[in-house]
Amino acid sequence: MSRDAADLAEAVDPETPETEEDLEDLALGEDYALNPEFVDMVVDAADRGAAERLRELLGALHPADVADLMGFLSAEYREEVLAHLDPxxxxxxxxxxxxxxxxxxxxxxxxxxxxxxxxELDSDDAADVVDDLEADKRAQVLAAMPEVERAAIETSLAYGDETAGRLMQREVVAAPQFWTVGQAIDHFRREGDDLPELFFDIYVVDPTYKPVGAAPVSHLLRSRRDVPLAQIMEPVTEIPVGMDQEEVAYIFDKYHLISAPVVDVAGRLVGQITVDDIVGVIHEESEEDILALAGVSDAGRNADILDMVRSRLPWLLINTVTAAASASVIRAFEGEIAKLVTLAMLMPIVASLGGSAGTQTLAVAVRALANRELSAYNAVRTVSREVLVGVLNGLALALITGLAILFIFHDARLSITFGAALVANFFMAGLAGALVPLALDRMGRDPAVSSAVFVTFTTDFTGFFSFLGLAALILL
Structure with missing residues (x-):
């Protein structure tokens, strides 16, 4: 037990029983992150075999905080924690x-x-957990489950990864369109144990079990008992069972949905997706895009080192090839560099500034594509705008850096050469930063994955070629 943990433990009067609120205050900082001292207290309780104390500490935490705690513990301590959790x-x-x-x-x-x-879980969460099991253990676990729950999980697993079918929960609240508010409320109260733990809408269905509308729970509670459900229901946005989860998240965001019915190929209601599931999807997709921009696919605290190497090495090899291609430009102008050594000092600045400008444009373009704000309809206007921004930024930096070079080297022609090369490279940075992700998207490839390599190659190549080429024409 660390000294800080001991001090923290002693801060609580041993004569006064700790309440759950006391322990929660000790566990979490103002940013809702676990305090390292609390983690030490858990480890100390496990080391001492203090089962009651360990259950007390774990009981004060929200399940999400216990999950976070598991990420800070070694495998040995995780087993100890698991032993003190009820199902x-x-x-x-x-x-x-x-x-x-x-x-x-x-x-x-x-x-x-x-x-x-x-x-104890909804079918979507249960299927997500079962999907992580090895085949042998999966069969054992499913065999030990009641038939209805097993069938729901197996049906969910039959859908493709990252689709609405895999994301949905099969538990829904539905009612025929001829029911009144009173009939619906009475039925749901009788069948309360079979209802989903969380739901926002009652889906109104026709005799073929196709959704024709949805009655929000808030409307249901405010309406008289004799009012027909068909009178208070609202139109629904149906989600096809095979739709990609990223598309589902876009629909939820665009139409401000809290929940939506999922339908099969025949249009029948088979499940629902709620906003809590979509928050996870948005976080997951955003994380993937951020990592993909850097050519990385791993970020977990327990990521395997060899897996991390395998995910990063291919893009580094591609980057090596593009860097070598850019370096070939320097070789072509080695005679000019030998005559004026100052060129070797300044040319990386042109390439570096252009790369930064290209990255800025690329980030904007990838975000616009992800949010459906960039398409063939407005591509010309968007690309033109980014190129113009690039040129204006290039002109501003060319003026500033050109004056600095004139002050340091007292050579007006060198200042003009540097400034002109900078403007040319910023022009290409804006063009490539917008066009490369657009082109990859049109080809059906993820623009976040490989755009950065091509944009960096373009700005490096253009930066070296424009600066050394202009130097050969103007200075030598």
Whole structure:
């Protein structure tokens, strides 16, 4: 136990029982991150075999905070923590864990315990956990589950990864369109144990179980009992079961949805997606795009080193090839560089500034594509705007840096050469930063993954060629 942890433990009067609120205040900082001292307290309780103390500490945390705690613990301490969680708590924590940690945790939990825990989850969360299991253990866990719950999970797993079918929960609240508000409320109260834990809309269906509208719970509670559901229902935005989850997130964001029905190819209601699932998708997709811009696909605390190397090395090799191509320009002008050594000092500045401008444009273009703000309809206007911004920034920097070069080297022609090369490279930075992701998107490739390599190559090549070429014409 660290000294800070000991001091923290002693800060609580041993004569006064700690409340859950006291422990929660000790556990979380103002930014809702776990305090390192609290993690030390958990480790100390585990080391001393103080089971009651460990349960007390864990009980004060929200499941999401326990999942966060697991990320700070070694595998040995994770097993100790798992041993003191009941199935309901284990279920909530499993759905919150990082993928790498969850896979490790699942290996240590007995199939029967895991089957009981999964029964506490909605079908979408349960399917997500089962998908991380090895084939043998998956079969054991599913065999230990009740038939209805097992069938729901197997149906979810039959849909493709990152589709609406995999994202949806099969538990929905539906009612025929001829029911009144009173009939619906009475039925839902009788069947309360079978309702989803969280729902926002009652989907009104026709005799073929196709959704014809949705009655928000808030409208239901404000309406008289004799009012027909058809009178208070609103139009719904149906989500096809095979739709990509990124497209689903876009629809939720565009139409400000809280929930939406999922329909099969025949248009029948098969599930629902709620906004809490979409928040996770938006976070996941944003994280993927940020990492992809850098040519990286790993960021977890427990990411395997060899997997990290394999994910990054290919893009570094491609970057090596493009860098070599850019360097070939320097070789072509080695005679001019030998005559005027100052060129060797200034040419990396042209390339570096152009690369920064290209990255700025690229980030804007990728964001616009992701938000459906950039398409063939406005591509010319967008590209023209980015090129103009690039040229204006280039002119401003050319004036500033040109004056600095004139002051340092007392050579007006060198200042003009540097400034002209800078403007040319900023022109290409704006052009490539906007066109490269557009072209990759039109080819059906993810523009966030490989755009940076091509934009960097363009600005390096243009920067070296324009500066050395103009130097050969003006200075030598």
């Amino acid at each position: 309901e708590a284990l279920a909530e924590i499993l759905s919150e864990l990082d993928t790498e940690i969850r896979e490790e945790v699942l290996e240590t939990v007995a199939p029967a315990t895991l089957a009981k825990a999964l029964g």
